[in-house]
Amino acid sequence: MTVSAHVAPLLSARGLSKQYAGRGGCVEIDLDVYPGEVLCIVGESGSGKSTLLNALALRTPSNRGTLTYRTRDAGTLDLIGLAEPQRRMLSRTEWGFVHQNARDGLRHGVSAGANIGEPLMAIGARHYGRLRETAADWMARVELDAARIDELPSAFSGGMQQRLQIARNLVTGPRLVFMDEPTAGLDVSVQARLLDLLRTLTSKLHLAALIVTHDIGVARLLAHRLMVMKDGRVVESGLTDQVLDDPQHPYTQTLVASVLPV
Amino acid sequence: MNANADLSNELAFARRDALMLRARGIAKTFTLHQQGGARIAALHGVSLDVERGECVVLSGASGAGKSTFLRCIYGNYLATGGTIAIRDDSRESRHVSLTHASPHDVIRLRRTTMGYVSQFLRAIPRVSSLDLVSEPLVSRGVGEEDARARASALLERLHVPRRLWALAPATFSGGEQQRVNIARGLIAGQPLLLLDEPTASLDAENRDVVADLIVEAREAGAAIVGIFHDEDTRERVATRVVGLDELTKQSPSNTGILQTC
Amino acid sequence: MSAREAGTELAEGYNFAYLDEQTKRMIRRALLKAVAVPGHQVPFASREMPLPYGWGTGGLQVTSAIIGRSDTLKVIDQGSDETTNAVNIRRFFARTAGVATTTRTADASIVQTRHRIPETPLTEAQILVYQVPMPEPLYRLEPRVTECRKLHALADYGLINVKYYEDIVQHGSIATTYDYPVLVNDRYLTSPSPIPKFDNPKMHMNPALQLFGAGRERRIYAIPPYTKVKSLDFEDHPFSVQRWEHQCALCGSRESFLDEMIVDDAGSRMFVCSDSDYCSSRRAAQDAPGDAAKEAA
Numbered sequence: 013m014t015v016s017a018h019v020a021p022l023l024s025a026r027g028l029s030k031q032y033a034g035r036g037g038c039v040e041i042d043l044d045v046y047p048g049e050v051l052c053i054v055g056e057s058g059s060g061k062s063t064l065l066n067a068l069a070l071r072t073p074s075n076r077g078t079l080t081y082r083t084r085d086a087g088t089l090d091l092i093g094l095a096e097p098q099r100r101m102l103s104r105t106e107w108g109f110v111h112q113n114a115r116d117g118l119r120h121g122v123s124a125g126a127n128i129g130e131p132l133m134a135i136g137a138r139h140y141g142r143l144r145e146t147a148a149d150w151m152a153r154v155e156l157d158a159a160r161i162d163e164l165p166s167a168f169s170g171g172m173q174q175r176l177q178i179a180r181n182l183v184t185g186p187r188l189v190f191m192d193e194p195t196a197g198l199d200v201s202v203q204a205r206l207l208d209l210l211r212t213l214t215s216k217l218h219l220a221a222l223i224v225t226h227d228i229g230v231a232r233l234l235a236h237r238l239m240v241m242k243d244g245r246v247v248e249s250g251l252t253d254q255v256l257d258d259p260q261h262p263y264t265q266t267l268v269a270s271v272l273p274v
Numbered sequence: 275m276n277a278n279a280d281l282s283n284e285l286a287f288a289r290r291d292a293l294m295l296r297a298r299g300i301a302k303t304f305t306l307h308q309q310g311g312a313r314i315a316a317l318h319g320v321s322l323d324v325e326r327g328e329c330v331v332l333s334g335a336s337g338a339g340k341s342t343f344l345r346c347i348y349g350n351y352l353a354t355g356g357t358i359a360i361r362d363d364s365r366e367s368r369h370v371s372l373t374h375a376s377p378h379d380v381i382r383l384r385r386t387t388m389g390y391v392s393q394f395l396r397a398i399p400r401v402s403s404l405d406l407v408s409e410p411l412v413s414r415g416v417g418e419e420d421a422r423a424r425a426s427a428l429l430e431r432l433h434v435p436r437r438l439w440a441l442a443p444a445t446f447s448g449g450e451q452q453r454v455n456i457a458r459g460l461i462a463g464q465p466l467l468l469l470d471e472p473t474a475s476l477d478a479e480n481r482d483v484v485a486d487l488i489v490e491a492r493e494a495g496a497a498i499v500g501i502f503h504d505e506d507t508r509e510r511v512a513t514r515v516v517g518l519d520e521l522t523k524q525s526p527s528n529t530g531i532l533q534t535c
Numbered sequence: 536m537s538a539r540e541a542g543t544e545l546a547e548g549y550n551f552a553y554l555d556e557q558t559k560r561m562i563r564r565a566l567l568k569a570v571a572v573p574g575h576q577v578p579f580a581s582r583e584m585p586l587p588y589g590w591g592t593g594g595l596q597v598t599s600a601i602i603g604r605s606d607t608l609k610v611i612d613q614g615s616d617e618t619t620n621a622v623n624i625r626r627f628f629a630r631t632a633g634v635a636t637t638t639r640t641a642d643a644s645i646v647q648t649r650h651r652i653p654e655t656p657l658t659e660a661q662i663l664v665y666q667v668p669m670p671e672p673l674y675r676l677e678p679r680v681t682e683c684r685k686l687h688a689l690a691d692y693g694l695i696n697v698k699y700y701e702d703i704v705q706h707g708s709i710a711t712t713y714d715y716p717v718l719v720n721d722r723y724l725t726s727p728s729p730i731p732k733f734d735n736p737k738m739h740m741n742p743a744l745q746l747f748g749a750g751r752e753r754r755i756y757a758i759p760p761y762t763k764v765k766s767l768d769f770e771d772h773p774f775s776v777q778r779w780e781h782q783c784a785l786c787g788s789r790e791s792f793l794d795e796m797i798v799d800d801a802g803s804r805m806f807v808c809s810d811s812d813y814c815s816s817r818r819a820a821q822d823a824p825g826d827a828a829k830e831a832a
Binding site: 251 | 304305345349351352380381398399400413
């Protein structure tokens, strides 16, 4: 099988900075996310990783730098200074954003089925029966009991709410999903199941994902590539197995050495 | 120096059709910041060419750096010096420089060209052994049914009991884990194979099966670099046995660094 | 109740139609904007009226801004000309503008209405003024005003479909029976005011100008004549209107919106046309069909 031509990155940042009154945040970030690849941003509290994620997902404006995204059919977009309607359209059709806390990513007054169906309704789906079928299908895919399609999110446990959030994000077939600590705060066994689900979905759906986490185990399990952040800057990046097996930077070595052995 | 190296690589890959791997002057020094910056030099300038149909077995004392060398070729370790070039006929230069490749390119290379069987099975938890073995095929576009069938056949050949196929390897014996590992590493038929003690925890019968598989791969045109401590296996699979020190050229810049194994 | 002559009740000391001329101009400017962008809510500086908020101050202000000496005004409240509100508002304009008033839809040039559209079809020469309590159709789904404005600006109306989806889940059908949101001119999601959904189809391609005033919420919007107005639904749960098994006990109509009245302590029920003028016209035509023809001649 001949190797295909060099694939261009989906999302590219150069010199991206977002600070708060000149302090904190993230500084001078260069990164590329390729189609079908999972990139984990690892760092401890205050490393600037969440700020970076929000800046990349256009949830907060950056101070400096460039940011571009290669769309499905409309060429490459300059994301800095993108108009609001286009930003919303992008968030709806090509991107997903999974919040750390499922509460922030779900609509709590409506049923699970409505939550999963809403992104489809937002882009014009108008057939009740088909919406329901799609919602039930996705519930099964994220290992939720589809018979519970009419229950409110509050009837589900934390881990299940997180799966519901994931289904709600993936139903529109996005190419790039941003995840902010998707397993934080969940019980260990629940985390494990969720990670397995994410791993399966990202590979089956050929999703590109940008995952922020403080947990190296999550990175090892899910990511092809890894970026280590400290004090707002990237101190090391590379293949996951390389960064974890042969860390170069002192901070990375500290992180790797600090992981509790099982 | 780089330009020259590139040019010589390009010529080499152009002239020698069977050349798969060209490592030149590979050095690796670990800097342990946690231990006050202590430096450990593991490789001092290893050079090796491997052609299709070759199985080069690295010999040498334990801790001499053989594993380290393999890991550098695979991109698991970052070489601190030297170049590694691997054949890539989709490019004009007919090779890819691993040492200068972006992580994204290394991922692609691993998917298309390079396979690695490590000593220890570091598998993703909670995935069945059958899925583990079929995954390399699925990720290359083979249909799931077909991939599963081929994985089953290989597991069968390696005498992995059928009842274990649906289970995750975490609870298997060392030998069983190792056989799953080997199956996963060999199933996709990569043109360049890096094998680190694949038969370490196997009994004689299973060692033979693995040796057969390696010979088959070799005869199908794979280029193989391996580490085998077992004499019998070595004899069966190797076309060449070399010591790491033979491959290492002493250069002035290497002396003076603390050497520990 | 028939027509009243103009000028018979005119009170002293009020500007024509109560509001000062500058205010009327301000409201007319808002109305022009509203007509230019059908279904879009235009803010306006709602004035203090001699009527508390929630009793029709918006409709009152719109009528006051557009009414002229030669107009004939009809005021209905849930179809009736005879409720306290309808009577008071009609008298208000008789006293401050001295205009002619009527109970007959066909004779009116302006009809101010609370919560119903007259059964009698309107013409290009007529204006319908709606009293609107809550102009924002997304109010219950998205409480943030800033977010609602963005949704309207971006025509981002998926949310209303979420509500309908939930309705079907819980009730088997879309549960909204009045104030059923409509999409005006394929662009803006609009609240038609709390008219029964039965009346929604009348809004579509209506020859009359439809103006909406919400006094408490300070918004004005409009649907120009012959504008497309569509009630939202799902493909497999299409919009449908209410139907009765009964006919009007007074005029026999099977096409109009019927009110159910409990007539005695035993709980006996009677169904009667909600639109009193429509009902009485039908009865008049039935009693003396020959006379009606003579009148017309």
